Amino acid sequence: MHHLIRGFYKKIIHPVDPAFFMTGYAVKAVLACVVALFVGLGLQVPTGRLQWGVFGAFIVMLSRAGDSYQERKRVALRVIFISALLVPLSTLVGNTDFLREAYVFLLAFFAFFCAVLGLPAMITGLGILLLNLFALGDPDTLSAGGNRALLVMMGGVLAYAVNFFILPVYPRKILGKAGRSALTDLGDYFTAVAARIEEKHAPEDVEKLQDRARKSVRRYREIMEAMNMDPMAGLDRDQGPTALYATLVRILTAVINLNQNSRFDKESPLYDGVRQAFAAMAADATLFFERLAQNQSGGEPLDPAPMNRAVDQLENRLLELGAYKRGDAVSEEFLEIWGIVHALRNLAQELETMIDLRIGEGV
Amino acid sequence: MKDAIAKLRGELRGDSAFFRHAVRSAFAVVAAIAAAHLLNLHHGIWLPITVVVIMRPSLGGTIRHGWRRVLGTIIGAGVGIGLLITAGAHPHVLISLALLLFLVTFFLKQHNYTLFVVALTATVVIILGLTMPMGWKMGLVRIVDTLIGAVIGLGAAFFIWPQKARASLKKQNHDTLIAFEDHLGLLSSAYLTGQAREGEIIRTRIHVIDTLTKCEEVFFEASAEPGIRTEQRQALSRLLRIFFRILDLLTSLSTIIRRAGGTVLPVLSEGTEKLLTSTRAEITWLAAYALNLGDLDPRPPRTAIPEFLETIRILRASGEFEDLPLARRNNISAFIWNIRALGEELDMAYERIVELRYGRKSRNKVF
Numbered sequence A: 001m002h003h004l005i006r007g008f009y010k011k012i013i014h015p016v017d018p019a020f021f022m023t024g025y026a027v028k029a030v031l032a033c034v035v036a037l038f039v040g041l042g043l044q045v046p047t048g049r050l051q052w053g054v055f056g057a058f059i060v061m062l063s064r065a066g067d068s069y070q071e072r073k074r075v076a077l078r079v080i081f082i083s084a085l086l087v088p089l090s091t092l093v094g095n096t097d098f099l100r101e102a103y104v105f106l107l108a109f110f111a112f113f114c115a116v117l118g119l120p121a122m123i124t125g126l127g128i129l130l131l132n133l134f135a136l137g138d139p140d141t142l143s144a145g146g147n148r149a150l151l152v153m154m155g156g157v158l159a160y161a162v163n164f165f166i167l168p169v170y171p172r173k174i175l176g177k178a179g180r181s182a183l184t185d186l187g188d189y190f191t192a193v194a195a196r197i198e199e200k201h202a203p204e205d206v207e208k209l210q211d212r213a214r215k216s217v218r219r220y221r222e223i224m225e226a227m228n229m230d231p232m233a234g235l236d237r238d239q240g241p242t243a244l245y246a247t248l249v250r251i252l253t254a255v256i257n258l259n260q261n262s263r264f265d266k267e268s269p270l271y272d273g274v275r276q277a278f279a280a281m282a283a284d285a286t287l288f289f290e291r292l293a294q295n296q297s298g299g300e301p302l303d304p305a306p307m308n309r310a311v312d313q314l315e316n317r318l319l320e321l322g323a324y325k326r327g328d329a330v331s332e333e334f335l336e337i338w339g340i341v342h343a344l345r346n347l348a349q350e351l352e353t354m355i356d357l358r359i360g361e362g363v
Numbered sequence B: 001m002k003d004a005i006a007k008l009r010g011e012l013r014g015d016s017a018f019f020r021h022a023v024r025s026a027f028a029v030v031a032a033i034a035a036a037h038l039l040n041l042h043h044g045i046w047l048p049i050t051v052v053v054i055m056r057p058s059l060g061g062t063i064r065h066g067w068r069r070v071l072g073t074i075i076g077a078g079v080g081i082g083l084l085i086t087a088g089a090h091p092h093v094l095i096s097l098a099l100l101l102f103l104v105t106f107f108l109k110q111h112n113y114t115l116f117v118v119a120l121t122a123t124v125v126i127i128l129g130l131t132m133p134m135g136w137k138m139g140l141v142r143i144v145d146t147l148i149g150a151v152i153g154l155g156a157a158f159f160i161w162p163q164k165a166r167a168s169l170k171k172q173n174h175d176t177l178i179a180f181e182d183h184l185g186l187l188s189s190a191y192l193t194g195q196a197r198e199g200e201i202i203r204t205r206i207h208v209i210d211t212l213t214k215c216e217e218v219f220f221e222a223s224a225e226p227g228i229r230t231e232q233r234q235a236l237s238r239l240l241r242i243f244f245r246i247l248d249l250l251t252s253l254s255t256i257i258r259r260a261g262g263t264v265l266p267v268l269s270e271g272t273e274k275l276l277t278s279t280r281a282e283i284t285w286l287a288a289y290a291l292n293l294g295d296l297d298p299r300p301p302r303t304a305i306p307e308f309l310e311t312i313r314i315l316r317a318s319g320e321f322e323d324l325p326l327a328r329r330n331n332i333s334a335f336i337w338n339i340r341a342l343g344e345e346l347d348m349a350y351e352r353i354v355e356l357r358y359g360r361k362s363r364n365k366v367f
Helices: A005-015 A020-044 A045-062 A069-093 A098-115 A119-137 A142-166 A172-197 A203-226 A240-262 A269-295 A305-318 A329-356 B002-011 B019-040 B044-055 B059-087 B093-110 B114-133 B137-159 B166-195 B198-224 B230-259 B266-289 B304-317 B325-359
Strands: none
Touching: A005 B325, A020 A142, A020 B093, A045 A069, A045 A119, A045 A142, A069 A098, A069 A119, A069 A142, A069 B266, A098 A119, A098 B002, A098 B019, A098 B044, A119 A142, A119 B044, A172 A240, A172 A269, A203 A240, A203 B019, A203 B137, A203 B198, A240 A269, A240 B198, A269 A305, A269 A329, A305 A329, A329 B230, B002 B137, B019 B044, B019 B137, B044 B059, B044 B137, B059 B093, B059 B114, B059 B137, B059 B166, B059 B198, B093 B114, B114 B137, B137 B230, B166 B198, B166 B230, B166 B266, B166 B325, B198 B230, B230 B325, B266 B304, B266 B325, B304 B325
C-alpha cells in the first residue's frame, strides 16, 4: 500500500474501524436490499409495494442474533416466518382505532421484553416491531397485507441467500484480520510508551492508545464469541484462535507493565547512560511488532534474536554503570530504570511466543 | 427453546427491571402512535421509531440516548436540507452522496451514535427530498417528528416506573471491587505458590474488565440524570479513573508474578502472605462499604506495608539478599512498588466513595 494511503488509513480509518467489518457488512446489506428491489422490479411488482421486499431483506440483515453460524441461519428463518405472519395482521389491525393501540402495546411489550434473552434477541424483536409499525402506519385489506407478506418473504429469502450462501463469512479470515489489527494497535501503544520513556509524547496520547489497544483486543474476543468460539476455553493452548487471544492479552499486559514503569526521573544521569541503548531496543521492538502483524497471514518466520540482543545490551549497559552498588539514592534510581528492562524482557518473551502462533490450527 | 421460555416466564413479574422496561416502552410506543394519529402528522411513523430507539432501561440512559438522537437528527437534517437546496438540480450527485452516506452510517454505528444519526438522517432526508413532493421540507418534518417522539419517550422514562441509574451505583462499585479482589486472590495464590495458572488469571482479568465496562456505562448514565451536581459528576469520574488505575496495577502485578522465577523467599514468605491478605481484606471491606452494608467493622488498619518494608530493610542490612540474582531482587522490588501503589489507590477510592456518599461537606448524597 502506498505510504500516503497507509498513513491515512492508520490515522483516520484504523482507529475507528480497523478491518471495515461493519462497513463490509453494510455493503452486503445494501446489496441484499438492491437485489430484493431488482427482483421485485423483474416480477413487475407495483411501485407502491416494492419497498416491502426491501424491508424483508433489511430486517434479515439487521437480525444478526445467534451464537453460531447455524443459529444465525435459524434466527434469520424465524424472523422471515414471524414477519410474514404478523405483517398481514398489522396491515388489517391498522384500520381500527382502539384495537390498533392494544395490538401495538402487545407487540412493543414483547419486542422490548425479548431483552431478557440478550441483546441480539432484543434487536431482532425491535426489527420485527419496526416492520410492523410500517404496516400499521399504512393500513389496508387482509389480501393487501398478504401481498406485503409475500414480498417480505421474498426479500428475506434473497437476503438469506446473499448473507449465508453468496457472500458467506469466513470466521478465521475475519479473526486473522482482527488479530492483525490488534497487534498493530498494540505496536502503536508500545511505540507511544517508548516515546514517553524518551519524553517525546504527552501522556494523553499514551492513555488514548492504551484504550484503543484494549478495545482492539476486546473486539477480537467479541468476534470469537459471535462465531460461537469460547474465548475462555483452551486459553493454555499454544495454537489456534484462543491461543492468539491469550497472547494478545499477555502482550497488552506486558506493555501496560512497561508503561507503569515509565514514571522515573528522565533527568537522572543514570538514565543518560542507557538512553541510547533504550532507543535502539525500542526501535527494534517497534519493527518487530510491525513485521509480526504482517506475518500473521504467513511468510518467513521472524527471528527474535536481534530484539533479545538489544534487551541484553540495555541490561548490560545498565549493569556496567554499577549504580546498584553506589548508595541508596542512586540505587533507588537504578531500581526504577531496571523496572523498564524487566518489563522489556517480558514483552520480548511474549512477542517471541507470538512468532509461531497461527490461528489456522487448533480449536 | 425451553430455556428461553423459562427465562421469559421468570422475568414476567412486576418487580423485574425487564418487565418494567417493556411496559414503560410499550406505553411510550402506543402514545407515539396515538399522537401521530391525533396530530395527523406527515410521516408520523418517525414518532414511534424515535421512541423505540431511545428507550433504555434507565432514566439516565434514555436521556443520554434521546439527546444524542435529537442532536444527530437536527445536524443530519440540516446537512440533508443544505445539500438538497444547493445540489437539487443534480439528482445523480445527490443519489451518489446518499449511497456514500448510507455506507458511512454503518461504519459509524459501532463507534459514535450521534454521528451515526447524523449520517442516517442526512441519507433519509436526501432520498425522501428527491422522491417526495415536499422536497427539502421533509428535513423539517423529520426534526419535528423526532422531537415529539423524544419528548414522549422521555416522559415515559420519567413517569412510568422511573429507574434511575444512580440507584445501582452502589452495586456497580461493589461488584467492581469484588472482581478486583477475586483477581488479586488468584494472583496472590500464584505468587505464594510459584505456580501461575495462566488460563485462570486471564479469565478473572477478563471478568474484571467486563465488570469495569459495565460500571463505566452506569456511571455515564447516572451522570446524565437530573439531580446530580457537577462536583458529584467529577467525583464519579475520578472514582472511575481510580478503578482503571487499579486495573493497570493488577495487570502489572500479574506480569511481575509470572516472571517471579520460583516461590517467595522463605524469609519473606510470612510477610508477603500477610501483605497480600491484608490488601485483599481492604478491598473486601471497601466493597462492603461501597454497598453501604450496616454493622461494618472499622476500616482495616494499613500496617502491613510499613511492617513489610521494615522487614526488607532489616534483611537487606544483614546481607540476606546479597546472593540473590539481580533479576530476582528487582522482581521483589517491583512487587513491593506495585502493592504499595495499589494501597494508595484504594485509599483514594475510599475518599471518593465517602465524598459521593456524604458530599465534600457532608451533603449532596449521591447514594
